[in-house]
Amino acid sequence: MLAIEGLRAGYGALEILFGTDLLVAPGEFVSLMGPNGAGKSTLLRTIFGMTAINGGSIVWNGERISGLKPRDILRRGIAFVPQGRCNFPLMSVDENLDMASCAVPGTKRSDRDAIFDLFPILRERRRYPAGYLSGGEQQMLEMGMAMLQRPRLLLIDEPSVGLSPQAIHQIFSEMLRINAGGCTVLLVEQNTRKAMEVSTRVAVLRLGQVIWTGPPSAITHEQLGSLFMTGHLDMAANGPALPTV
Amino acid sequence: MLQNLFTDGLVIGSVYALVSVGMTVILGVLGQINFAHGEYYMAGAFAAWWAIDRLGLSYMASIPLTILIVGILSLAIGYAVMQRLVDVSFDAGIIATLGVSLLLQNTATLIFGGTYQIFDGGWLEPMRVFGEDIAQQRVLIFLVTLVVFGALEWLVRKSTFGKQMRAVSQNVECCHVLGVDVRRVVLITFILGTTLAALSGVMTAPITINIYGAMGEAITLKSFAVIVMGGMGSIGGTLVAGWVLGIMESLVAAYVGLQFRDAVAFALLVMVLMWRPSGFFSTKARY
Amino acid sequence: MTAETQAALSLRGVRKSFGPVIAVAGIDLDIAAGKICGLIGPNGSGKSTLFDCCTGLVRPTAGQVLAGTTDITGWEMARIAREERLLRSFQKAVVFRALTAEENLILAGQMTAFRSLAATFSLGPLAHRRVQALRARAGELLERVGLAHMRHSKAGEMSFGQQKLLQFASMLMPEPRTILLDEPFAGINPVLIERIVENIRAVNREQGVTFVIVEHNIDVLSDLSHRLVVLSRGSILADGNPEDVIRDPRVVEAYLAG
Amino acid sequence: MPGIAIGGRYAAPQVAGGVLIAACLVLFPLVASSYQLSTLIVSMVFLLPAIGLNLILGYTGMLSLAQMGFFGVGGYTSALIAMHFGTPFWLNFVAACLVPALLAAPLAIPALRLRHTSFVMCTIAFVFIIESVSKNWVGLTRGDMGLSSVPRPRIGLWSDGFIVHTTVQYYYLGLLLCALAVAALVAIVRSPAGRYMIAIREDEILAASVGGRTWHYRLAAFVLSAAFAGAGGSYYVHYVTVISPTVFDPSYTNTVLVVVLGGGVGTIAGPILGSVVFVALSEALRIAPELRMVVYGLVLTTSVFAFPKGLIAPLTSALRGAVQPKARGPHDR
C-alpha cells in the first residue's frame, strides 16, 4: 500500500508537485495521466527518491520512505523504469542484468531464467551489447532489469515512447502479466487509449496535483481531454466521478 | 643502441602507463579530468622516502606502507572532493582538481621543505637481459606494470566491482535507478587510481632519486596525452599509448634532441588524433 | 511540369550502411511538392536514417538525394537548410534551452536574413533592422502557435510539449519549402497534438510547404497525411493513400499486428 | 545564462551598475597605492586572454587551453616589432592580435575535428609545441635567454609621442584595452554570429539544422579568442619588459582558467570579477608566504562547491532579486 500525502517536490527552485495526494492499493494497476508538465514523471521520480522533497510524505507499507535514497527504496520492494533509455549500451544484456541485481541481494539463477522466459528475445541476445538492441528490445531489457529486483511496486515512465505499435502491444501485455503476478504497477503514459485499456484505475494530474481518480470505465477520452485542459470534469455524460483520493 | 632505446622506452612507457591508467579509470567513472593526478605520484614517492629515511624501513617494506598512506590520503580527498564532483560540470571539476593539486603540492613543500630529498632505495644493480645491461629496478617496473594491467583488465571485465565501474561510466542516472551506490564506486575507483599513481611513484623513485613537491606536474601533463592517445577509458589502450610514448621519447631524445623530448608527447598526441580522433582504442564511452 | 507533379524531395537509390548493418537498402521515392507525406515503419526500419541522409547529417553510402532539381547529396546539413530551405526536427534535441523562445526563433530566421558569413558578424544599423524584422516575425509565429505569453521565457524552462511547439514555430521562420518532422507527437498530450496538427495543416494549405512526417501515432498521421509510405528493413513496403495503406495486410503484419 | 540578454537591451540597473563600476575604476588611482594598481594591472593582463577563453568556452562551448600559447605569441610579436622597428604601441598591439589569430587558423583545422576532452588535450598540445618553437628558434626569440629591455609602450601616431612608464599610466592603458576588449566581446556575442555560437554551445547538430555554419563559427571563435589572448600578451610584454618561454608555464593557463570559471563562464561580468578577485586573493595571501599556495588551492576547491556557476552567479541573482522580487507560483510551470 502506497500512500502519498501533500507531497511537494521539484528541482531546485522550480517546484513541480504542489501537494499531491494519491493512494495505491496492493495489486492495482494505476495509470497517471495529465498534460505535459503536470508532474507525472516528477511524481514517479519523487517516489523513487530521485528529487528533493520540500514537504508532505510518502508511506509504503506503513513505513515512511520519503527522504530515503533510491537504493534503500529499491530494497523495500519498489523498482523504477524511467523514461528514455536506462541501460548500459556497451555492456551485454547479461551484464546489464547483473547490474540490476547488485543492489538486491539474494537473486538466484532461476530469477534470470524467469526474465528470459518472460522476454525470450533477451535470451537470444544475452551476449549482445545492449546498445545494439532495438528500441523495443531495450525497453524489454529495462523491464527485465526492474523485474529482477523482485518489486512489489513497479513504477514505469512512458514505456511506449518511440516504439512501434507491435512493440507497444508486447510491452503492455508484459505489464499486465507482471501485474497479474501480484506486482502493483504505477504507470505514466501519454498513449491514454492504451493505458486505459490495461489499468484498473486512472489518476489525473494537473499542475502538480491529482485532480481526479477513478476506473477507466468511468471516463471517456473526450472527458479526459477536457479534464487535462480545464481541470473540470464534464459530469453530464457519465454519472458521478469517484471522489478524489 | 636501437635495442637500448627500445628497452629504455618500454620501461619509461610503463611508468607513464601505470600513472595514466589511474587517471583514465577516474575519468571513465567520474567524467572528470584529475589535474591533481601527478600529485599522488609525488605523494607515493614522498611516503616511501619518509618510510625509508625517517622510519628506517627497507625499500620492500616501504611499498605497502606507501600504498596505505596514499590510500588514506585519497580516501580523505575522495570523500571531501571527488565524490562531490559527480554532480558538477566538467569545467568546475577542472578547477576543483587544480585546487587539490596546488594544495597537495604545496603541503608537501611545507612539510618536507622546499629542497630536494634524495631517495635511497631500490635495486639498481645491472642485470643482463637479452645481452643488454639494465638496472634490476627497471626490469621490476616493467614486470609490475604487466601484472597490474593484467589484474586491472580482469577487474574491469569480470568482477562485480568492475562492472559497476563500467556501469557508472556509461550511465550515472541509470545506476541510481538500479541502486548502484555511485558515490562508493567513485570513491573506490579514485582510491584505486591514485594508489596506482603512488605505486608508480614508489617504483620509479629509485631511478628518479630527487623527491620534491612539484615532481608530479610534468607527469600529470604526460598522462593527459597518454589517456587521450589510448582512447579514453581503454585500459589496454593506455598501456599501448604509454609504451608508444616512451619509445618515441627515447627515439626523439637520441636522434632529434633531448630539448624536444617533452614536446614529443603532445606532438605525438596531435598526430594520433589526426589519424584517429578517438585514440588507439576507442571505447565510445562518454562523448 | 505542373505544381502537382513536381517533386520537393527525391531519393534515387539511396543506401546507407553502418559497417555490416544496412539501415537503408536502396530507396527510390519522390515526395510531391505541397503535400503531406507520412512515413511509418517498425523501430529500426530506417526512417530516422533516411531523414539523416536527406538533411546531410549522414552521407548516403550510395544513391542521390535531390531537393527539387538540385542534387544535394553530400551537402552539409547547414547548407541544405540555408540554400534549399529543407528543414528538419529531431526527436530529442528540440530547442536551444538557454535562449528565450523569441531568440530561438530569431536564430532560426537568421539563415534567410543573413546570407553571408561576414554579415553575421556585423552590428550596423542594417543588421539591427534585419534582426528587428525577425523579432517581429517571431512575435507573429509565437502568437500563431499559442506561445505568445512565453516569448521571453527560456526554452529550457518550458514543458516538453511547449518546446515541440516552439521547435515547430522555429522551422517556419526561414520560409521553408520542405519540412521533415521526426516524431512530432511523441511524448506530448492529445491537446497539444491537436494544436500542432492544425498548424501543420494550415501551413501546408496557406504556404504550400511540403511535409514529411515520421510518427508512430497512426491515427493522427493517417488523418493528416495525403500519402503514407511504410518502411520495413530499410525498404519501402507500401506506399499510397493512407486508408488503403493501413489496411494493406503486409503492413498490418509487419507493423500494426497485435 | 545570467548577465546578458542577447540581442535585447540591457536593463537599467545593469547599465547603472556598469557605469558605477567604471567610474570607480577610473578614479581608483586617486586613492590606491602603486602596489594595488600593479595588482589590478596584472588582473587586466589575465583578463584579456580570459575574455578570449570566455568567448570560446562560455559562448561557443569549447574548452581551449591554448590561450596562453597565443598570449605568448602575441607578446613575442609585440616585443620583436617594437625592438626591431621602434613602432608605436598601437601598431605593436594590432600586430599582437593579428599574428596569433593567423597562427590559430591553421592550428584550428586539425583541432576542430575533435570534441570535448580530445579537443582540450589538443589545445594543451599547441602550447607545448609553441613553447618548443620559442625555445629552439634562438635566432628569433633568443630561446630561453628571452627578450629583455622590451621598450615601454609609446603612445603616438607614428614616430614620436608619449611613453607610458608610471604605474598609473600603465593602469589607464590597461583599462582602455580591457574596455575595448569587453566591448568587442559584447559586440560579438550580441551579433547574429554570436547567436550561432551560443547555439553551437547548446547543441551543435541542432545549430547546423537551423543553417548555422558550425565549423566556421567554431573556427571564428577559436581565432578571435587567440586575438584576445595576443592582446593580453602585448600589454603584458610592454609592462614587464621581459619575455621568455616561461610565459608558457602551465600555471598561467591555470590562472586564466580560474579567472573565467571561477568568475562565471558565459557571462560578461564573470571573468572581470574573477580576474580582480583571484589575482587579489593570490596577492592577499602573500601575508603568509608559507601557506600561500596551500590556502589558494583550498579556496579554489571550496569555491567550486560554494559557487558552482562562478562568483558572479550569486551576485547577479541577488541584484535581480533586489530589482524585481518575484515569487514562483504553480502557474510558472
Added chain:
Amino acid sequence: MTGANAPYGSLSWRGASLAAKEINAAGGVLGHKIELVRGDSQCTPVEGVLGLQRMISSDHIQFVLGDICSSATLAYEPIVENAKVLLINAASSDPTITYKAGVGGYKWTFRNYPTDEQRAGIVLKYASEQRHLHKIAILSVDNDYGRGAIALSKKFFQRYGITVVSEDYFQASTTEFLPELNKIKSSGAQAILMYGYAASSRLVARQMLESGLAGKIALIGNGDFTNPQTIKAAPSVLNGAIEAAAWSPDYDSARSKSFVHDYEAAYGGEVPQVHAFTHWETINLLAAAIRKAGSVDPAAVKQALAGISFDGATGVVKFDNHDQADLPMILYQVENGKPVIKGVFRTAVVYPKP
C-alpha cells in the same frame, strides 16, 4: 628579498637568514636590526614583479636580493630604478643583467655573482689543455642558465680545439637520460659539457653508471659536481669531473670554513650549497656597505657599494663600472671522491660595445 620557488630559493633563504641572525646577534648594523622579508616569484616575471611591488610599497623594503632566475631579475631592473631601491643579485648568471647595469644604464642593480661567461672559458681551457678532452657532448639544462652558458662556451670552442659531437638540452624536471647517454656512448665523446642543477647531475651521474660510462666519459661544466651528495650518487662517474664554481664547501679560507661550520650547526648538519653561501655572503656585503655609508639610506648605500672593497670568503670583492662584482672562479676536479682545487681565476667581464 625575493627568491625563486622551491629548492634554490629555500637554500638561498637559509643562507641569508643565517647571515641576518649572526649580524643581529652581534648588535645589527649601525644599531638597526636586519629584517628579512620573503617574497615568492615562482621563477616567473609576473609573480616576481608583483611580489617586488608589494615589498616596495607595503613592506617598505630598502634592499632587494634576488632573483635566482635571470628572467625575473631582468624584469626587476626597471622597477628598482623607478622605486629607488637597491637590487643586489646573488644568483643569476645571465651576463645581460650587468651589461645593462652601471654605465650600461640601470643604476640601482648590482650583482655579486660571477657570470657564465667567466665560467665557460675556465672550464674549457682546463679540460682541453690539462686533460686533453677535445671531443665533447653538450648536455645542459633547457633554461636561460643552461642555454646561456653553452652559448657563451661556444665562443671558446675554436680557441681550445674542441669539437662537439652532440648538443642536447633537458628540462629541469627530466628524469630520464638513458637514450641520450646511449647516443653519447656511441658517439665517441670524451666528455659531457653540462650546465645544470644538482638534482639533474645526480640523475645523469647515476644513469651514466647504469649505462657503463663510469670512468670513460668525464663530466665538465657546472652542476654541483663537487657537492658530496652528488658524488655519493655515483662516485666512479664523478671522479675526474671538472667544475668551475663561485664557491664550494671545501673552499679553503677561514671565513669560508667558519660559514660551513655555522651553517651545518644551524641546519642540522646540512652541507651548505653555493646559493646558500652567496646569499649569506651578500647579506654580509650589504651590511659592510651600510657601515661604510654610515646610513641605511639606499642611495648612500649604493654609493658605498660601488666603491667598496670587501674581504669576502673567496677574496676581495669589488664592483666594476657595470656594478658587476669582480669575483674569483674556482676550478675543481673531483679526485677520489673529493673535490680538489685546480686553480682560482679572475677574469674581467668583457662588455659588448654599446
